[in-house]
Structures are given as C-alpha cells and as structure tokens.
Amino acid sequence: MTVPSLADARALDAADPLRPFRARFELPDGLIYLDGNSLGALPKATPAALDRVVREEWGRGLIGSWNAADWIGAPQRIGAKIARLVGAEAHEVVVADSTSVNLFKLLAAALARDPARRVILSEPGNFPTDLYVAQGLERLGLGARLKLVERERMADALDGEVAVLMLTHVHYKSGARHDMAALSAEATAVGALSLWDLSHSTGGVPVELDGSGADLAVGCGYKYLNGGPGAPAFLYVAERWQDLLASPLTGWMGHAAPFAFDDGYRPAPGIDRFLCGTPPVLQMATLECGLDLMLESDPAALFAKGQALCDMFITAVDRFAAGHSLELVTPREALRRGSHVSWRHADGYAVMQALIAEGVVGDFRAPDILRFGFAPLYNSFEDAWRAANTLHAVLAEGRWRDPRFAARQRVT
C-alpha cells in the first residue's frame, strides 16, 4: 500500500457501507477516539433506552418486572445475541458477572473434570487478570499449577497433565491473534480443554468458536460491544460440555429451580448452571443496546473494515516510524492480528499524553506501548489518517517532551 493521503482516506469513507453507523454514537466533536477496545463509545440510543428501563420497568413495574419485562431472561437473551458474533449457538452463551469471575468458573470446572490433570497452560504476558485468576486457583489447595510457555512452544507444552489451555485470542498489548482452530485442536489431541478469552476479539475480529472446536470462552461487554463501563461479561461452554462440567460458583441463578427455595443445590441443565447471582439488570440493558446496534451491521463488512483501518494506520505511520524510534509490535498480516495496533516507543507514556492533549485518544500500556484501537462501527479512515498525522507532528516537533506529560497517570 502506498502512503495514503487525506483524500484517499475520505474516498474510502465515502465508499464505506458502515459509514452511517458513526452518527449512531455520541462522540465529542473533533475527538479521534481510538480506545474503543478499552471502553466502547456510547450509542445514541442507549440513554433513552436505559431511562425507560429505570423509570418504567424499575420505577413503575417494580418487582413485577422480573417477569413482565423479562429481566430474568436477560442473561440468556443477550447471550444469544453475542453468540451471533462469536460463531456459537444461542444456547452456548450467557451474560454474567465479570470476565475474571467467569474465568474462575471455567478454569475450576476444567480442573474438576479430571483430577489427574492439574496444569493450566498459558503464556507469559497474557492479560493480567487471566493469570491472576489462575494463580488464585493454584493457591486454593487443589494441586492446580499454572504453567507459562512462550507461544512459539505452546504446542510442545501440551501434554497429558494439562487440564486446560487458557489463551487470550487477541493479545491486549501486541494485538497478535492466536490461531484458535489450530491450538484448540492441539489441546483436544492431548485430552485438554481450550479456554479462550475473547475480550479483545468480540466485535473486532471474526470468531468461530464452534467452527474452531473451542471448548470454553469468556469475553468482555464494555469494549467493542459498547455495553458501557463495567458492563457484564459473557461465557461460552460448547454444548458437548455443558452437562459434564460444573461451576464452582453455585449461586441460586444457576439452580435448576431458583425459586423453589430448596436447601439443596441442583445444577440447572445446559448453560444456565454457569450463572451465579442476581443479574445486573440496568447494565444488561445497556449491553443489549450496544449489541442491537452492532447486529444491524453486516459482520463480514465490520471485520473487513477493522482490518482496513489498521492497515491504513500502519502504512501511514510506517513512513516516519523508523526515524522516530517507533517499532511496530502488532503483526502486519491482518489475519494474525486483532483490531488494534501497537507501537513501541521508549517514551511511550509521554507520547500518548501528548497525543491525548491533541485530541487523539489511544492508550499506553506499560512499559512502552502506544496502543490504538479501531472500532469499525464508528471509526473512520479519516480518523486513522489524522491519528497517524498527529502522531507524526507530536514526534517531529517533540511535543511529548513538555514536562506536563511526564507524570504517570493512575489508570491507563
């Protein structure tokens, strides 16, 4: 690809079938928001929909809304919508809890399946909470052991001791995408389960859980799905495992008859047994708004555009990267990456602060990563072009050397 001009970017936007979706989001004028992979933008329809749930369903319907507004069915109803984006059957996905809690449920279930298999296999630098949750299981006294192996040697490390291979499909920092089908097959071949964290994939890249032979998965509701800050997470259990695995978090919503108020726990059939406590109704509603909007689009067009946005951004930065000590961390090959692009820079923190001050919001990941997320539903080719150009100006003019950009922020 040759270095794109602003006119090239605008021509691509004019031809983009997804272009009308940008107007469906609230985004501050002039802001180039490339952090939708951390917190998705607000769909314009969400505030009114939420207000209706609050005023009518909660305020007027009160307790009766559990039935009348089908609050009780939200985990399955919204799970079925997510299933369409991750290549699963409707009854294989539910919305519940946080990604961390869902990881715990599925890791513990995988360990309980075969007492002879005690290893959780993952890679160093996986998303922290994934590793931390596995370490919590290590300390629990069940003999579980987290084994970290570099991705190049992952297949070799799969053996009869492995209970579960836990990987993040698209790496939160590098953006590198694992080959889900190949690694799931390797796990299956040694009798281990595969557990995929789809937090940086869902709504950003194509995912085919059933088609890949994946066993288990979790994912996040507040990134590309635009479900709002702290939106509930989801989990997937392939149909063939649902009645063979048990959640350790046996709350009442996972009971076969939650409102019988029996003293004894009996797991619900199917995916429902992986529910635990009372669902967060209001954030279920905002997650559903985000999903309904995304499901109006053609997923194939969505994912193709995400790849094209990343391609253009990489090409536009490439022309000045070497001269400014920027090193591309993300794979150049579209099929090997997610929908975000990361560059390494020794002063990455200050550079990102300077960019934010110029109205280009990406984020920084320690120790030296500049990360730019491209949400194909609302980001434009002009966004990608302008972000690259602003990055060039920040570097060429040394704007990031301003002392106000030196202090580390609390949350990035």
Added chain:
Amino acid sequence: MTVPSLADARALDAADPLRPFRARFELPDGLIYLDGNSLGALPKATPAALDRVVREEWGRGLIGSWNAADWIGAPQRIGAKIARLVGAEAHEVVVADSTSVNLFKLLAAALARDPARRVILSEPGNFPTDLYVAQGLERLGLGARLKLVERERMADALDGEVAVLMLTHVHYKSGARHDMAALSAEATAVGALSLWDLSHSTGGVPVELDGSGADLAVGCGYKYLNGGPGAPAFLYVAERWQDLLASPLTGWMGHAAPFAFDDGYRPAPGIDRFLCGTPPVLQMATLECGLDLMLESDPAALFAKGQALCDMFITAVDRFAAGHSLELVTPREALRRGSHVSWRHADGYAVMQALIAEGVVGDFRAPDILRFGFAPLYNSFEDAWRAANTLHAVLAEGRWRDPRFAARQRVT
C-alpha cells in the same frame, strides 16, 4: 396495642419525622408497595443522576472518566457509605460483585485460614444461595463440609472443627433476627470466624458489625438500599482480618498495582484485595443515589419507624388472623425481627396474587408464606393499615378463590 384506626395511622404519619422522604421516591399512585425488601423503590433523583453518568461521564469523558469521575474509586467510596449503616469503619467495606460471589470469596478465605477446620456451620432454611455457595465449596475437593443445625442448637454445634459460622442476620422468610453479638462471640470462643449475610438487614434494622465482634459480612444493594435491580453487593472484612485472609477470586482489581500489568498476583493491602473484576460503573452510580438518600435520614429514626410499621401491621392483622387461618411466622418482639412480617396461610400463593390485584404488593415464599416488607424511608403507617384492611377483605370475601390467582408464577 389496641387495634389501630385509619385516623390513628394518619396521626402517626403526621408526626413522622421521615415523612418527607416518601415524596423523594417514584411510586405509582395508589400502590401500596410492601416488597422493598426484595426490590427497593426508585429514588426520584436516580434517573437524572444516572443519565448524567451515561451522557457526560461515559459519552463525553469516555475512558478518561475512570480517573476524572473517579469510577475507579467507587467500590471503596460507596463501601464507606454502607459502612455507616452497618456499624463498620469506612475501610472495612467495599462494593463488588453479587452477594453470592462475595459469599464464595469469604467462605473460601475462612476455610483457607486453618486447614484443620473444614466445617461451614449454618442452619437449614437459610437463604438458598448461601447454602448453595457453601455446597459448591463442598464439591470443590478441599474437604469442606456444610453442617446444618437448627438455630436453637447452634451454640452447641460450634466446636474446633468449625471454620466459619455462616448465618443470615434477618431470615428472608420468617423475618427472625439472630443475636449477632452473642453468636459472633460463641464463634470466636471456639476459634471460628463468623460470616453474616446482611441482605435483609442493611437499611432495615440496626447493625453493629464492629460492636458485635463480627468477622465477615456480605449484603445486598437492591433491597432496602434502593440501588436498583441487580445492584452490586458489598462485603465487610473486620480490619483485624484483612491482611490475614486471601480471596480465592484474585482478579486484577484486587491486585496491589492493577495497572502495572505484572504477570504475578500480589494482593492489595486491606479490603481492596477482596475486589475482583472491573466494577459495574452505572449500577454503582444508582446504588450511590439510593445510599445518599438514605444517609440524609437519621438511622435511629429510620429503624424505630420500621419497627413501629411492623408492630402496627401485626396488631391490625391479629384481630382477624385466627379466624382466617393466618399464622404469624415473624417474632412479635421487635428486637428479634427484621423490617418485614410474614404470615403462613395454606393458600398463600393465591392470597398474595389477590392482594397484588388489589394494589397491595407483598410477596409469596414457598410453600405457604405471605411476606410484607416495610421500608421505613417510604412506607407509611397508612400503608400498613390499608394493607391489613385489604388482606382482611381478600380473606373475608374469599377473593383469592378466583381461578386466575391459582397458577404459580415463575418468579416471586
């Protein structure tokens, strides 16, 4: 107390210092809502406050609101507000996850403290999710054992095998209140921890966790606290235990440095280690609205009014109870009960449906319990009087025999 008249009820309302709070809630005209112990009513201030969080903090502030709007500090900030209602220090309470998930964290932490103690002691008929979560731990392979003993023999059952005594302070069905100080002391005397479920207590009756010598507690945000459907729950760990106990759910928000993105888990000091995943920001906001409203009231006046409402209701129903086969399940002595009143009736389901059809909303708990919750912030003495009168009419005229009230509803 003599049988109250409507004029008596109105006189009590006129003298009630909390009376102005009723106008601060959205409640449908003519509805007598006595189910605030299941789902609290909507404070009038909540929709606008939530809309501001959605449109301004999420929509305009985007990712920056984690710092700028202090989303990241919500679990501790709101926990400190709950602490004022449960007799705890600000740094002993955080808001997180669901009651069920928090029970799991604290039960597992208590079991991990001493490998020689494997018993979770509780009572039959405790709230189902409490028993189910303990049963999940039983199945986990740690040798944990749930032992259920009737409350009259609880003190005798406390011995050196008990890791934790897990009780619900106010029973969800009967409304009976345990003596927290006496039972916590009994647990301490045998070296066990006490864990109190405050779901039916917080905001309804006085709770003095520190003063009672309680060790651990959990509670619900969507009942008397009026935090909205599926509001996040809270947990309490007495300061003396915070650095000695470890949560099994070691998500990134419980890490000493969540944004360092280290591979190794290090628990945060203090109560923060009991956090797990990303907090549900929007439902944190609605919970905070409910709390801020409650904290405008004098807690002593609040709890005294709750007792007086229950007293009046019991007295008003007493005059016809025996003649209509109603049996009072709740203790008559105010200090031995919560802020709800339950009556047993063989056709309780149909009777409650008939009451709801008349605009008196309580709830039914299988197999035969009519339950009426009195939320002192918005329920009036006239509510209590009218509810008793309507119950009398439904029974005296046999309205509950209408076939449309016969079918069991899905959620109660």
